[in-house]
Amino acid sequence: MAIERVTVVGLGLIGSSIARAAKARLPQVTVTGHDASADVREEARTLGLCDTIADDPAASVLGSDLVILAVPVGRMADAAAAIAPGLKPDAIISDVGSSKAGVADALAKALPDHVVIPAHPVAGTENSGPAAGFATLFEGRWCIVTPGASAPADAVAALSGFWEALGAKVDTMDAAHHDMVLAVTSHLPHLIAYTIVGTASELEEVTESEVIKYSAGGFRDFTRIAASDPVMWRDVFLANKDAVLETLQRFNEDLTALQQAIRRGDGAKLEDWFTRTRAIRRSIIEQGQDDAAPDFGRRH
Amino acid sequence: MAIERVTVVGLGLIGSSIARAAKARLPQVTVTGHDASADVREEARTLGLCDTIADDPAASVLGSDLVILAVPVGRMADAAAAIAPGLKPDAIISDVGSSKAGVADALAKALPDHVVIPAHPVAGTENSGPAAGFATLFEGRWCIVTPGASAPADAVAALSGFWEALGAKVDTMDAAHHDMVLAVTSHLPHLIAYTIVGTASELEEVTESEVIKYSAGGFRDFTRIAASDPVMWRDVFLANKDAVLETLQRFNEDLTALQQAIRRGDGAKLEDWFTRTRAIRRSIIEQGQDDAAPDFGRRH
Numbered sequence: 001m002a003i004e005r006v007t008v009v010g011l012g013l014i015g016s017s018i019a020r021a022a023k024a025r026l027p028q029v030t031v032t033g034h035d036a037s038a039d040v041r042e043e044a045r046t047l048g049l050c051d052t053i054a055d056d057p058a059a060s061v062l063g064s065d066l067v068i069l070a071v072p073v074g075r076m077a078d079a080a081a082a083i084a085p086g087l088k089p090d091a092i093i094s095d096v097g098s099s100k101a102g103v104a105d106a107l108a109k110a111l112p113d114h115v116v117i118p119a120h121p122v123a124g125t126e127n128s129g130p131a132a133g134f135a136t137l138f139e140g141r142w143c144i145v146t147p148g149a150s151a152p153a154d155a156v157a158a159l160s161g162f163w164e165a166l167g168a169k170v171d172t173m174d175a176a177h178h179d180m181v182l183a184v185t186s187h188l189p190h191l192i193a194y195t196i197v198g199t200a201s202e203l204e205e206v207t208e209s210e211v212i213k214y215s216a217g218g219f220r221d222f223t224r225i226a227a228s229d230p231v232m233w234r235d236v237f238l239a240n241k242d243a244v245l246e247t248l249q250r251f252n253e254d255l256t257a258l259q260q261a262i263r264r265g266d267g268a269k270l271e272d273w274f275t276r277t278r279a280i281r282r283s284i285i286e287q288g289q290d291d292a293a294p295d296f297g298r299r300h
Numbered sequence: 301m302a303i304e305r306v307t308v309v310g311l312g313l314i315g316s317s318i319a320r321a322a323k324a325r326l327p328q329v330t331v332t333g334h335d336a337s338a339d340v341r342e343e344a345r346t347l348g349l350c351d352t353i354a355d356d357p358a359a360s361v362l363g364s365d366l367v368i369l370a371v372p373v374g375r376m377a378d379a380a381a382a383i384a385p386g387l388k389p390d391a392i393i394s395d396v397g398s399s400k401a402g403v404a405d406a407l408a409k410a411l412p413d414h415v416v417i418p419a420h421p422v423a424g425t426e427n428s429g430p431a432a433g434f435a436t437l438f439e440g441r442w443c444i445v446t447p448g449a450s451a452p453a454d455a456v457a458a459l460s461g462f463w464e465a466l467g468a469k470v471d472t473m474d475a476a477h478h479d480m481v482l483a484v485t486s487h488l489p490h491l492i493a494y495t496i497v498g499t500a501s502e503l504e505e506v507t508e509s510e511v512i513k514y515s516a517g518g519f520r521d522f523t524r525i526a527a528s529d530p531v532m533w534r535d536v537f538l539a540n541k542d543a544v545l546e547t548l549q550r551f552n553e554d555l556t557a558l559q560q561a562i563r564r565g566d567g568a569k570l571e572d573w574f575t576r577t578r579a580i581r582r583s584i585i586e587q588g589q590d591d592a593a594p595d596f597g598r599r600h
Contacts, residue, residue: 074567098517122517125594126581136600141516171513181510184500186517191558192492193518197577199554200484203547210481212583213471216441217398217422217486218493218525220581220590225518227581230574237562237570247503248559254499258491259548262537267374270537274530277497281426281520281527283512290520294425294432296596 001158003092004029007064009057009079011035011044012229013124014096015070016133019049021166024135034060035130036071036079043130058086066092066162069107073097074235080110087114092155094119098182098232099240100146100175108148115155118175119145120182121168126227139167140288146175183243187236188251190225191244194233197226301458303392304329307364309357309379311335311344312529313424314396315370316433319349321466324435334360335430336371336379343430358386366392366462369407373397374535380410387414392455394419398482398532399540400446400475408448415455418475419445420482421468426527439467440588446475483543488551490525490533491544497526 006022008015011033022031033050034057035041045053054060061067061083071079076095087093093116097103100118107116123141125132143163147156160170173181200211200219211219237244261269284290291297306322308315311333322331333350334357335341345353354360361367361383371379376395387393393416397403400418407416423441425432443463447456460470473481500511500519511519537544561569584590591597 122514124517127594132594134600139600142513144514177505180505181514182517184503184506185511185514185519188500189496189518189522191562192496192555193521194574194577195555195558196489196492196551197580198573199547199551200488201576201580203484203550205477205480206484208580208583211485212580212587212589213442214422214444214481214485215584215589217424217482218489219485220584221493221521221525222489223577223581223584223590224596225521226574226577228574228578230571230578233574234567234571238565238567241562241565244562245559247499248555250503251496251499252555255492255495255548255552258495259545262491262541262544265538265541267534267538271530271534273498274494274526274528274533276501277494277523277526278528278530280497280501280508280512281523283508284515284520284523287512289512289515290523291598294427296524296598298591298596 001154003065003158003162005032005064006030006162007032007034007061007067008050008070009034009060009067009083010070011040011049011130012070013128013132014121015068016044016047016049016130017135017137018068018070018096018166020133020135021138023050025167026165032060032064040130047130049130057082058084061086061091063088064091066094066159069093069095072232072235073099073103073239076103077106077110080107084111087111090115092117092159094159096121098186098236100178102239104146104148104175115152117145117147117151117156117159119143119159119163120178121163122186126224128229136167138163141168143168143170144178145170145172146178147172179240179243183240183247187240187244188247190228190233191237191248192251193222193226196222301454303365303458303462305332305364306330306462307332307334307361307367308350308370309334309360309367309383310370311340311349311430312370313428313432314421315368316344316347316349316430317435317437318368318370318396318466320433320435321438323350325467326465332360332364340430347430349430357382358384361386361391363388364391366394366459369393369395372532372535373399373403373539376403377406377410380407384411387411389413390415392417392459394459396421397539398486398536400478402539404446404448404475415452417445417447417451417456417459419443419459419463420478421463422486426524428529436467438463441468443468443470444478445470445472446478447472479540479543483540483547487536487540487544488547490528491537491548492551493522493526494533496522
């Protein structure tokens with residue numbers, strides 16, 4: 001199954017990075033782009049992101065072998081309905097959403113007669129919009145593909161091959177397991193970061209100006225992901241509610257235990273916990289999922 | 301008040317960075333080092349960190365105008381007692397501890413007849429030990445000096461001048477306020493990071509290997525500060541217990557509110573919160589306290 005024409009719907013950080021990576025690494029593939037916002041379409045044209053930018057969603061997918069919806073997960077159903085009239089019968093429809101079970105349902109409902117294979121490239125930065133994307137965003141990162149039971153094997157292979165061609169490593173799992181894994185590795189961290197940045201900015205005893213000045217003590221690390229796109233993340237938490245609440249419950253139990261250890265002056269428990277967490281970072285660096293340079297490689 | 305001889309007691313990340321920065325920027329100053337560990341002293345000699353490395357703590361401070369204790373805050377009292385016999389009557393004794401009220405008490409008790417001026421350079425990396433330090437660690441970072449009411453103004457000015465000479469910007473505040481500010485900007489972030497890294501590594505539904513593979517979704521940001529020195533951080537939480545527990549209480553209230561918003565599907569509340577937190581990062585970058593490059597400047 002050859003992928004010769006690709007359409008990317010939604011040209012923000014992820015969508016524009018797919019378009020750039022495809023243009024850079026797959027010169028034989030024609031890339032068409034569409035975005036619901038006329039301003040974004042105009043910016044994408046100026047940036048030369050795609051071979052063509054279509055104003056109409058249905059027109060953007062005409063003749064495409066692969067259509068990737070790169071919109072917030074709360075907008076997947078509408079985006080799918082909007083492209084439906086233009087789809088080839090054998091087109092593969094995929095997405096990049098951070099939660100998969102809800103998206104799989106929404107797309108299957110909107111496109112009952114098409115091949116839908118949800119996917120999620122685990123990559124990004126805190127920036128948003130078409131100018132924030134770059135061609136190397138997916139290099140060495142994992143893309144998780146979550147095909148339903150009825151997904152044709154050749155279509156799954158074609159989609160996986162496309163992501164590998166963009167530089168990603170591909171894993172396949174079911175949507176429910178994806179949602180639990182990502183609740184831990186991405187959604188809970190974002191929720192915690194959003195919470196603490198909000199907490200710090202609203203204390204009476206410490207001014208916001210002090211929080212900013214002394215942020216190099218650790219706080220600034222949390223502000224990066226708390227600067228991520230608000231609409232995208234609103235939708236993620238609403239779509240993956242159950243898994244997020246379950247992992248949050250575990251986090252709360254652990255936090256209460258450490259809180260008690262501090263209150264009781266139980267230094268041995270604290271030191272033991274802090275020693276175990278050190279090993280995880282070493283593994284992440286060894287597996288190429290973070291920079292080995294101290295302080296994330298920040299310039300000093 | 302001229303500072304011509306400096307002793308650094310404790311040659312880990314911060315102590316060795318002070319020695320390196322002083323050697324690089326203050327060629328007229330003689331730097332003596334001491335560490336309670338013979339292995340660390342040997343490593344410091346091999347690295348050429350100081351003009352002299354003394355095996356005995358009291359001998360290390362003979363003739364020194366400024367002595368900086370760069371040991372975990374739980375060891376300040378012992379370190380102060382060990383240097384006391386060698387101190388010049390008019391020597392300034394300072395430290396680099398992350399909590400200040402408890403350290404001020406401990407040092408005042410151990411050295412009742414000396415000039416004690418606690419300080420805290422808000423800088424660091426996740427790495428530990430003499431080899432982890434570097435001369436530019438303090439450039440553009442804040443050093444908070446917390447003189448007691450009886451501290452001589454010329455000694456405060458001399459200590460502040462020393463830190464400015466190492467490239468830091470200096471602020472002065474009282475110890476109790478410092479401890480509240482740092483509870484928010486540093487201690488709570490570390491506690492949260494330590495918690496979530498522990499939580500993620502002990503879930504039954506998601507393997508540690510999956511947590512590591514997909515950590516680029518946000519989790520890896522927390523692993524950096526959760527890889528910080530376990531003994532140093534054990535001591536910080538025990539020493540700054542009250543302020544940490546108070547800010548943790550605020551964090552828990554906010555987290556509960558966001559948890560409720562997720563459970564109830566209140567997207568407007570989530571989006572509003574996530575939009576406000578975005579502005580803080582912009583201010584931190586504008587004020588030079590973090591890298592403007594996306595993703596902390598990690599290589600892609």
